[in-house]
Amino acid sequence: MTKTILITGASSGLGAEMARQFGHLGHDLALCARRLDKLEELRTEILAKHPGRRVEIRQLDVTDDDQVFEVFRGFATDFGTIDRVVINAGLGKGAPLGTGRYDANRETAMTNFVAALAQSEAAMEIFRAQNAGHFVMISSMSAMRGMPKSMTTYAATKAGAAHLAEGLRTELHGKPIKVSVIYPGFIASEMNEKAEHKNPLQVSTVKGVKAIVHAIEKEKDSACVPPLPWAPMSVVMKHAPLPVLKRLI
Numbered sequence: 001m002t003k004t005i006l007i008t009g010a011s012s013g014l015g016a017e018m019a020r021q022f023g024h025l026g027h028d029l030a031l032c033a034r035r036l037d038k039l040e041e042l043r044t045e046i047l048a049k050h051p052g053r054r055v056e057i058r059q060l061d062v063t064d065d066d067q068v069f070e071v072f073r074g075f076a077t078d079f080g081t082i083d084r085v086v087i088n089a090g091l092g093k094g095a096p097l098g099t100g101r102y103d104a105n106r107e108t109a110m111t112n113f114v115a116a117l118a119q120s121e122a123a124m125e126i127f128r129a130q131n132a133g134h135f136v137m138i139s140s141m142s143a144m145r146g147m148p149k150s151m152t153t154y155a156a157t158k159a160g161a162a163h164l165a166e167g168l169r170t171e172l173h174g175k176p177i178k179v180s181v182i183y184p185g186f187i188a189s190e191m192n193e194k195a196e197h198k199n200p201l202q203v204s205t206v207k208g209v210k211a212i213v214h215a216i217e218k219e220k221d222s223a224c225v226p227p228l229p230w231a232p233m234s235v236v237m238k239h240a241p242l243p244v245l246k247r248l249i
């Protein structure tokens with residue numbers, strides 16, 4: 001059945017590839033990000049392959065609270081119903097705490113957590129009015145445990161975002177609104193293009209997003225993706241003694 005799926009941070013990486021793969025599965029798309037030119041290119045690409053699909057785009061900076069509500073409400077008006085919202089917009093900036101880069105850590109916290117809260121509010125406003133919907137939070141494997149150095153703030157924001165979604169799931173248990181939390185491992189995207197060393201566990205964008213889309217389509221409560229090695233690794237990351245963990249990360 002065709003669904004209407006709203007994706008934030010759809011201009012590159014996982015968000016853009018989710019849009020391609022959901023379009024391929026026959027879903028309509030409400031796509032937003034700051035870079036409108038990238039969204040326009042993506043819409044053209046998807047419609048060329050799937051002329052029957054509906055793809056709407058809007059410019060959105062998720063750190064602008066008012067704009068988040070305006071854009072989500074605008075898409076809801078355009079389509080009538082939003083079946084699924086994927087909160088995906090995110091930033092990988094960061095530096096060890098106390099090293100003079102509060103600006104970078106703050107920007108990551110505002111984008112990945114405070115803006116995820118605004119997007120959650122705006123999504124839930126729509127879902128409560130519909131008494132239906134699928135709420136999807138893109139967290140990260142780094143949420144499994146406190147992470148050192150430049151990852152500290154990023155990991156904390158991703159744990160916070162996951163908890164927002166889990167809180168909603170507890171509240172909505174047994175109701176028609178479903179909640180999924182996705183914990184991606186290393187997947188190629190603009191975010192980790194900038195990393196000095198490519199992680200040997202990194203998979204291609206297409207492969208990683210296939211695993212994400214599969215978990216979302218199944219409306220899984222939570223999913224570490226790709227499942228191998230990340231599902232077993234999540235147990236190790238949560239429970240390994242610190243000296244073992246430090247060698248792994």
Ligand SMILES: NC(=O)c1ccc[n+]([C@@H]2O[C@H](COP(=O)([O-])OP(=O)(O)OC[C@H]3O[C@@H](n4cnc5c(N)ncnc54)[C@H](OP(=O)(O)O)[C@@H]3O)[C@@H](O)[C@H]2O)c1
Binds near residue numbers: 013062186
């Ligand atoms: N790739 C991985 O290995 C990995 C692993 C775990 C979790 N994740 C999560 O996956 C999500 C997508 O990241 P990615 O890897 O695909 O990185 P990416 O290619 O850098 O994509 C990030 C997306 O977020 C958008 N974005 C960033 N700041 C924004 C803002 N203020 N307002 C609106 N949109 C904003 C960007 O669009 P504009 O610049 O056009 O606004 C872009 O579309 C993030 O939440 C990230 O934390 C990724």
